[in-house]
Amino acid sequence: MLDERKLAVLRAIVQDYVGTEEPVGSKALVERHNLGVSPATVRNDMSALEEDGYIHQPHTSAGRVPTDKGYRLFVDRLAEVKPLSAPERRAIRQFLDSAVDLDDVVARTVRLLAQLTRQVAVVQYPSLSRSSVRHVELLALAPTKVMLVLITNTGRVEQRIVDSPVPVGETVLADLRARLNARAGGRRFPEVPALLQDLPEAFEPDDRPIVAAVLSTLFESLVERTEERIMLGGTANLTRFGHDFPLTIRPVLEALEEQVVLLRLLGETADRGMTVRIGHEIDHEGLNSTSVVSVGYGSGDESVAKLGVIGPTRMDYPGTMGAVRAVARYVGQILAES
Amino acid sequence: MLDERKLAVLRAIVQDYVGTEEPVGSKALVERHNLGVSPATVRNDMSALEEDGYIHQPHTSAGRVPTDKGYRLFVDRLAEVKPLSAPERRAIRQFLDSAVDLDDVVARTVRLLAQLTRQVAVVQYPSLSRSSVRHVELLALAPTKVMLVLITNTGRVEQRIVDSPVPVGETVLADLRARLNARAGGRRFPEVPALLQDLPEAFEPDDRPIVAAVLSTLFESLVERTEERIMLGGTANLTRFGHDFPLTIRPVLEALEEQVVLLRLLGETADRGMTVRIGHEIDHEGLNSTSVVSVGYGSGDESVAKLGVIGPTRMDYPGTMGAVRAVARYVGQILAES
DNA sequence: TCCTGGCACTCGCCCGCGCAGAGTGCCAGA
DNA sequence: TCTGGCACTCTGCGCGGGCGAGTGCCAGGA
Numbered sequence: 001m002l003d004e005r006k007l008a009v010l011r012a013i014v015q016d017y018v019g020t021e022e023p024v025g026s027k028a029l030v031e032r033h034n035l036g037v038s039p040a041t042v043r044n045d046m047s048a049l050e051e052d053g054y055i056h057q058p059h060t061s062a063g064r065v066p067t068d069k070g071y072r073l074f075v076d077r078l079a080e081v082k083p084l085s086a087p088e089r090r091a092i093r094q095f096l097d098s099a100v101d102l103d104d105v106v107a108r109t110v111r112l113l114a115q116l117t118r119q120v121a122v123v124q125y126p127s128l129s130r131s132s133v134r135h136v137e138l139l140a141l142a143p144t145k146v147m148l149v150l151i152t153n154t155g156r157v158e159q160r161i162v163d164s165p166v167p168v169g170e171t172v173l174a175d176l177r178a179r180l181n182a183r184a185g186g187r188r189f190p191e192v193p194a195l196l197q198d199l200p201e202a203f204e205p206d207d208r209p210i211v212a213a214v215l216s217t218l219f220e221s222l223v224e225r226t227e228e229r230i231m232l233g234g235t236a237n238l239t240r241f242g243h244d245f246p247l248t249i250r251p252v253l254e255a256l257e258e259q260v261v262l263l264r265l266l267g268e269t270a271d272r273g274m275t276v277r278i279g280h281e282i283d284h285e286g287l288n289s290t291s292v293v294s295v296g297y298g299s300g301d302e303s304v305a306k307l308g309v310i311g312p313t314r315m316d317y318p319g320t321m322g323a324v325r326a327v328a329r330y331v332g333q334i335l336a337e338s
Numbered sequence: 339m340l341d342e343r344k345l346a347v348l349r350a351i352v353q354d355y356v357g358t359e360e361p362v363g364s365k366a367l368v369e370r371h372n373l374g375v376s377p378a379t380v381r382n383d384m385s386a387l388e389e390d391g392y393i394h395q396p397h398t399s400a401g402r403v404p405t406d407k408g409y410r411l412f413v414d415r416l417a418e419v420k421p422l423s424a425p426e427r428r429a430i431r432q433f434l435d436s437a438v439d440l441d442d443v444v445a446r447t448v449r450l451l452a453q454l455t456r457q458v459a460v461v462q463y464p465s466l467s468r469s470s471v472r473h474v475e476l477l478a479l480a481p482t483k484v485m486l487v488l489i490t491n492t493g494r495v496e497q498r499i500v501d502s503p504v505p506v507g508e509t510v511l512a513d514l515r516a517r518l519n520a521r522a523g524g525r526r527f528p529e530v531p532a533l534l535q536d537l538p539e540a541f542e543p544d545d546r547p548i549v550a551a552v553l554s555t556l557f558e559s560l561v562e563r564t565e566e567r568i569m570l571g572g573t574a575n576l577t578r579f580g581h582d583f584p585l586t587i588r589p590v591l592e593a594l595e596e597q598v599v600l601l602r603l604l605g606e607t608a609d610r611g612m613t614v615r616i617g618h619e620i621d622h623e624g625l626n627s628t629s630v631v632s633v634g635y636g637s638g639d640e641s642v643a644k645l646g647v648i649g650p651t652r653m654d655y656p657g658t659m660g661a662v663r664a665v666a667r668y669v670g671q672i673l674a675e676s
Numbered sequence: 677t678c679c680t681g682g683c684a685c686t687c688g689c690c691c692g693c694g695c696a697g698a699g700t701g702c703c704a705g706a
Numbered sequence: 707t708c709t710g711g712c713a714c715t716c717t718g719c720g721c722g723g724g725c726g727a728g729t730g731c732c733a734g735g736a
Binding site: 691696 | 707708709710711712713714715716717718719720721722723724725726727728729730731732733734735736
């Protein structure tokens with residue numbers, strides 16, 4: 001059905017359309033790519049491709065535009081991820097290296113991705129559930145108020161205020177702190193609740209309420225909202241979306257404001273390997289004219305979070321995928337070092 | 339020069355233009371506001387207002403549009419801040435009350451502002467230099483790596499990694515921790531460096547390098563980049579900017595991506611009272627067609643940070659100012675309570 | 677069987693035209 | 707000082723025609 005040449009035609013259409021943003025016709029195609037056949041032949045192939053739903057004609061006597069299905073085929077079978085150039089890689093490395101803390105790493109990553117791909121970049125903070133406990137700190141703020149500070153191996157810090165039903169002595173606090181760290185230190189977050197469950201029993205009955213309060217706050221913060229945090233950048237690139245963009249850009253901006261949507265978007269990313277979702281493959285209405293390229297990143301083999309970019313379906317997939325992959329790799333390295 | 343009626347005409351023009359987004363003519367004016375005079379008279383007044391630069395005619399035979407100068411006069415002398423309704427205030431209160439930590443307070447504030455004003459909202463985290471030290475924590479991560487965690491009275495937490503030239507003993511760390519808290523605890527950040535300056539001398543010569551390293555990191559983080567953090571929301575509202583907006587929206591989005599620009603914008607806000615900057619009064623080119631309404635907020639009399647909104651110069655100033663002021667007040671209260 | 681050149685056809689885009697409507701400025705009169 | 711009237715100016719919009727890009731189809735050739 002789809003012989004070599006038809007695939008070549010599709011590839012050429014995608015490439016040209018991405019470059020020019022305009023429907024591409026048979027004549028222009030043969031001129032720009034040496035397909036070795038005449039426009040008439042290409043026209044026949046185009047007809048077949050359209051029949052099969054890979055390309056589409058906005059109106060009679062216009063050129064062809066790839067459909068989502070066409071891009072899908074292109075990404076799956078026709079495109080090679082384009083690696084970054086050595087200077088580019090060096091620049092990335094250098095830029096990320098000078099980050100001073102986790103916030104900075106994430107912020108720089110977002111900027112970098114947005115600049116390299118000229119699209120909207122999204123970076124998820126290393127997820128708590130994939131991280132482990134580096135340290136738990138307890139501070140008495142007031143007689144019945146304790147601040148709980150949680151530091152992860154990825155450098156993330158979470159704080160919470162715990163209200164104690166009874167005044168808390170410094171000795172109890174010190175004891176609790178020591179025990180928490182002894183039991184939970186170095187452990188993965190998901191394991192933590194089980195490890196600490198019977199902790200109150202190690203304390204005097206009088207002190208158990210505060211121990212319980214601290215524990216419940218701790219457990220909460222492991223699963224809650226703050227679990228997943230996201231940073232966004234390059235929204236100005238939305239303006240390069242297309243001619244008709246007032247219509248397109250609005251729902252996209254709205255979607256980007258919804259952390260939930262972004263989280264779901266990244267959540268659907270495979271842990272290993274890159275995920276590309278194109279147009280209507282994304283099940284969020286406002287994003288049906290966009291594509292998302294995302295990938296997990298992490299310090300070891302394992303991914304601790306995801307990052308990616310969002311752009312028009314008409315995007316340079318090979319280049320974007322190259323940039324996303326490279327950035328993910330370097331961020332992983334940086335995290336491993338710190 | 340500007341008698342009562344001319345001012346009334348200007349006020350009417352601003353109100354109508356904000357409502358309709360279209361140049362307003364003399365006839366429509368008399369119809370909508372009972373000015374008690376004929377269109378011809380209004381035309382004369384308009385002529386005078388134009389002469390003085392308060393309004394402007396896009397082209398002959400079009401209605402009039404206020405200039406930046408016109409909006410300025412409107413804000414300064416013709417507009418009354420419009421207080422929010424009781425249900426609105428209750429809703430704000432309630433929405434902010436359910437915040438669980440500082441991040442959440444800021445995030446909710448941004449959402450709220452954006453929703454109330456239907457514009458882009460900016461909220462600055464409580465600034466370090468206006469805050470005081472609640473607690474300093476030191477954690478040994480590795481023999482030569484110490485994590486410095488700084489907790490402020492506004493609930494903000496900053497962390498930094500300190501590389502020590504020599505391995506650090508737990509006793510030294512405990513000693514340093516105790517002394518840091520004793521001397522700096524409860525103090526304003528700007529005072530801190532002076533208070534700690536001679537701290538290394540209290541230690542054995544062998545330990546002084548690490549003390550110095552911790553101190554310099556601490557001092558750095560008091561003045562540095564992270565000093566000022568900002569949260570942004572409601573960018574989707576940019577799409578309601580105007581008809582010609584591809585041109586307008588681009589530079590605005592770009593400006594919003596630059597933390598520096600936003601910080602400067604908020605930085606120029608007066609500590610007390612509201613600041614309104616209109617169009618070309620803002621010395622950033624991309625924002626010359628926008629206005630910024632900003633105000634300080636804080637737990638006591640004193641402002642610890644700023645917040646505000648950015649919208650088209652053609653905005654509902656009274657309403658916006660009312661919302662900004664109300665939100666600032668409630669955020670202050672929330673912060674004071676936690 | 678597949679490719680090619682030729683040809684007629686279809687549409688969207690652009691341009692110029694003319695008209696209607698909104699709004700103004702000015703003037704003479706109350 | 708205000709008002710009604712009037713002539714004038716300009717934009718926006720709808721209309722129609724010409725242009726060009728691109729197609730589909732067909733007959734002939736490898």
